[in-house]
Amino acid sequence: MSGTFIGMPVFPPPTHPAFPKAAREAVRNPTLRGNLRHATHTIRAKRAKAVAELSDWDRLREAGRLIKDHTLRHLERHLLRLEESVTAAGGTVHWAADADEANRIVAGLVKATGESEVVKVKSMATQEIGLNEALEAEGIRAYETDLAELIVQLGKDRPSHILVPAIHRNRGEIRDIFREEMGRWGRPAPEGLTDTPAELAEAARLHLREKFLRAKVGISGANFMVAETGTLVVVESEGNGRMCLTLPETLISVVGIEKVVPTWRDLEVFLQTLPRSSTAERMNPYTSMWTGTTDEDGPSAFHLVLLDNGRTDTLADQVGRQALRCIRCSACLNVCPVYERAGGHAYGSVYPGPIGAILSPQLRGTESEIDASLPYASSLCGACYEVCPVAIDIPEVLVHLRERVVEGGVTVRQGNKVVLKPAKGHAAERAAMRAARWTFSHPGALRTGQRLASRTRRLQPRTLPGPGKAWSGTRDLPAVPAEPFRDWWQRTHGGKDGAE
Amino acid sequence: MSGRERILGRVRRALADVPPDDTPYEQVVRRDYLREHGDRTVGQTVELLAENLADYRAVVHRCTEGELPSLIARLLTEREAGSVLVPPGLETGWLAGTRVTRVADRAESTPDDLDRVDSVVTACAVAIAETGTLVLDGGPDQGRRRISLVPDHHICVVRVPEQVVSSVPQALERLDPGRPLTWISGPSATSDIELDRVEGVHGPRTLEVVLVG
Ligand code: SF4
Numbered sequence: 001m002s003g004t005f006i007g008m009p010v011f012p013p014p015t016h017p018a019f020p021k022a023a024r025e026a027v028r029n030p031t032l033r034g035n036l037r038h039a040t041h042t043i044r045a046k047r048a049k050a051v052a053e054l055s056d057w058d059r060l061r062e063a064g065r066l067i068k069d070h071t072l073r074h075l076e077r078h079l080l081r082l083e084e085s086v087t088a089a090g091g092t093v094h095w096a097a098d099a100d101e102a103n104r105i106v107a108g109l110v111k112a113t114g115e116s117e118v119v120k121v122k123s124m125a126t127q128e129i130g131l132n133e134a135l136e137a138e139g140i141r142a143y144e145t146d147l148a149e150l151i152v153q154l155g156k157d158r159p160s161h162i163l164v165p166a167i168h169r170n171r172g173e174i175r176d177i178f179r180e181e182m183g184r185w186g187r188p189a190p191e192g193l194t195d196t197p198a199e200l201a202e203a204a205r206l207h208l209r210e211k212f213l214r215a216k217v218g219i220s221g222a223n224f225m226v227a228e229t230g231t232l233v234v235v236e237s238e239g240n241g242r243m244c245l246t247l248p249e250t251l252i253s254v255v256g257i258e259k260v261v262p263t264w265r266d267l268e269v270f271l272q273t274l275p276r277s278s279t280a281e282r283m284n285p286y287t288s289m290w291t292g293t294t295d296e297d298g299p300s301a302f303h304l305v306l307l308d309n310g311r312t313d314t315l316a317d318q319v320g321r322q323a324l325r326c327i328r329c330s331a332c333l334n335v336c337p338v339y340e341r342a343g344g345h346a347y348g349s350v351y352p353g354p355i356g357a358i359l360s361p362q363l364r365g366t367e368s369e370i371d372a373s374l375p376y377a378s379s380l381c382g383a384c385y386e387v388c389p390v391a392i393d394i395p396e397v398l399v400h401l402r403e404r405v406v407e408g409g410v411t412v413r414q415g416n417k418v419v420l421k422p423a424k425g426h427a428a429e430r431a432a433m434r435a436a437r438w439t440f441s442h443p444g445a446l447r448t449g450q451r452l453a454s455r456t457r458r459l460q461p462r463t464l465p466g467p468g469k470a471w472s473g474t475r476d477l478p479a480v481p482a483e484p485f486r487d488w489w490q491r492t493h494g495g496k497d498g499a500e
Numbered sequence: 501m502s503g504r505e506r507i508l509g510r511v512r513r514a515l516a517d518v519p520p521d522d523t524p525y526e527q528v529v530r531r532d533y534l535r536e537h538g539d540r541t542v543g544q545t546v547e548l549l550a551e552n553l554a555d556y557r558a559v560v561h562r563c564t565e566g567e568l569p570s571l572i573a574r575l576l577t578e579r580e581a582g583s584v585l586v587p588p589g590l591e592t593g594w595l596a597g598t599r600v601t602r603v604a605d606r607a608e609s610t611p612d613d614l615d616r617v618d619s620v621v622t623a624c625a626v627a628i629a630e631t632g633t634l635v636l637d638g639g640p641d642q643g644r645r646r647i648s649l650v651p652d653h654h655i656c657v658v659r660v661p662e663q664v665v666s667s668v669p670q671a672l673e674r675l676d677p678g679r680p681l682t683w684i685s686g687p688s689a690t691s692d693i694e695l696d697r698v699e700g701v702h703g704p705r706t707l708e709v710v711l712v713g
Binding site: 035038039042043053054055056059060062063066067070073075076079080089094095096097101145146147148151164166167170171174197198200201204205208209212213214226229231237238239240242243245246247257262263264265266267268269271272275279281282283284285286287288289290291294296297298306308312313315316318321412415 | 534
């Protein structure tokens with residue numbers, strides 16, 4: 001990552017290759033592609049069914065959008081109210097402007113307990129700030145307890161999906177990792193461990209149980225924070241979250257400031273849309289809600305660390321701020337034709353897929369090669385927008401960010417206005433051409449893109465956005481036909497049916 | 501400058517373009533979504549709860565108030581439970597039919613103590629039919645959050661139809677956010693290995709729900 005922006009963790013490494021290069025490597029890995037294809041297709045079909053059960057889905061989606069937009073527009077008020085209610089309920093609120101500050105606060109809180117081990121609930125925010133590494137540097141060991149995070153941690157790997165971080169691993173690989181690595185972290189894998197999911201889950205249960213039972217400090221994120229009541233909400237499946245949230249004496253939650261919702265009642269929207277969009281279930285197995293501390297039930301000390309780390313910069317962007325509505329359901333990953341082939345690692349950040357392509361370059365700025373290339377990690381087919389339960393117009397933000405990369409302009413970094421120079425050497429345009437080449441060699445994605453283009457053709461601009469602007473400035477763009485050629489061909493059997 | 505002032509200052513500057521707007525929150529968000537899905541009788545709602553619980557691999561039983569002690573006794577015997585955790589306010593009659601060793605839910609118990617107990621019996625605060633969810637709110641008949649977590653076998657008693665609501669919105673209305681809440685939809689499960697669902701990772705691997713009424 002270049003120059004101006006400090007305060008970001010070493011994750012991802014500054015040298016992470018730009019998206020097109022990383023994606024090209026990933027696409028050549030057949031195991032990865034097979035694992036991903038299987039996973040995304042399975043969950044895609046299940047999700048559609050779960051959503052179809054609710055006849056008011058569109059209204060829930062619109063309510064979710066309105067709640068989040070209102071929250072963002074009045075963010076200061078809601079954050080102050082949240083601080084007040086958490087404090088009144090016995091919690092302590094801390095504010096962290098960037099990753100370093102958050103890590104310092106958490107490390108300090110852990111040290112104050114005298115402990116050198118913590119158990120963790122899966123949390124995007126703590127990954128984003130590189131908390132585990134920061135704690136390690138202070139002599140504190142952080143154990144991930146979500147099964148997929150455990151697989152990632154033991155395999156010295158990086159997560160590749162928001163919801164199923166080890167989606168790129170199949171059962172054989174997981175068995176090998178457990179056999180080789182569990183012993184180094186605690187209880188070893190049972191003798192003769194096979195690769196059936198039930199046995200693998202049992203091995204994880206035994207390995208982690210000894211950690212849960214002795215842990216004095218738990219660290220989590222949260223899916224929602226209710227300003228009105230001071231309640232935090234964590235949704236999960238395995239019960240590892242409940243273990244970390246209730247057994248330790250001290251609980252530290254690191255949560256992005258955009259996770260606040262104004263009222264208790266708002267949960268009725270998100271607790272309907274989140275599970276169905278993410279795991280495609282009517283409801284996830286466990287949801288925990290806590291408000292400060294409760295006498296003799298759960299941790300006696302609760303700390304909430306409110307994290308900015310680029311969120312206010314994102315808020316300053318009138319087009320891009322909608323990315324902060326995201327409830328991290330991961331539905332957009334599972335429908336994305338680019339994600340399906342490239343995998344999560346190619347995005348070079350903890351937020352992969354379509355949402356990562358718009359969130360990471362906003363949280364981190366577009367100065368680095370990877371962040372400048374992310375807005376091009378899309379075929380703009382629009383599927384991500386259609387599934388998004390809070391109606392984030394991801395294609396709109398992608399196009400907006402492409403323009404920023406290519407043309408430069410005024411943006412906000414760490415609270416200050418900065419003027420970006422246009423990207424050097426038109427790297428972005430080259431990336432765009434590569435994306436186009438990929439699309440043309442993948443007919444399915446092309447077809448989806450064309451259909452969308454046809455349906456929205458009245459809204460098409462007369463000039464191209466982003467890198468194409470100069471080119472189209474002196475040319476007329478061809479009109480998009482009402483029906484893609486290949487659809488016409490199939491419908492009319494190549495014109496033989498005589499229609500049109 | 502503290503992190504707090506810095507963040508709040510950034511928020512303010514970031515929103516400089518947003519015109520001031522004092523519309524009350526209740527008017528901003530159109531809540532025209534449904535309070536419940538479908539048109540059901542009370543009986544059908546209870547039936548739906550049973551179906552959805554079973555769909556997520558909870559074992560569902562139904563009985564009358566009078567049959568409850570013998571049903572619980574049978575479930576504990578079938579499980580070969582040697583000990584059972586008991587919340588302080590659990591109806592004393594519920595465990596009248598069994599001689600399994602009772603372990604009280606005490607603040608001093610260590611997680612290891614709880615790990616040695618085989619089963620737990622609790623009541624619930626509310627059950628949601630559309631999602632197949634039980635909500636525990638730490639009331640005297642439900643105990644601390646951890647007792648329904650550490651033992652491997654949880655028997656949860658739901659009074660039907662009084663404790664059953666149709667939907668998530670109806671459940672939230674009945675709950676007190678000041679209490680610690682645990683929503684349970686089926687036993688602990690993971691789909692992290694090739695998206696194959698496996699029941700029971702850290703929470704109880706067996707969830708039995710008794711609908712009494
Ligand atoms: S952008 Fe929308 S679909 Fe994607 S993870 Fe966020 S909420 Fe889900």
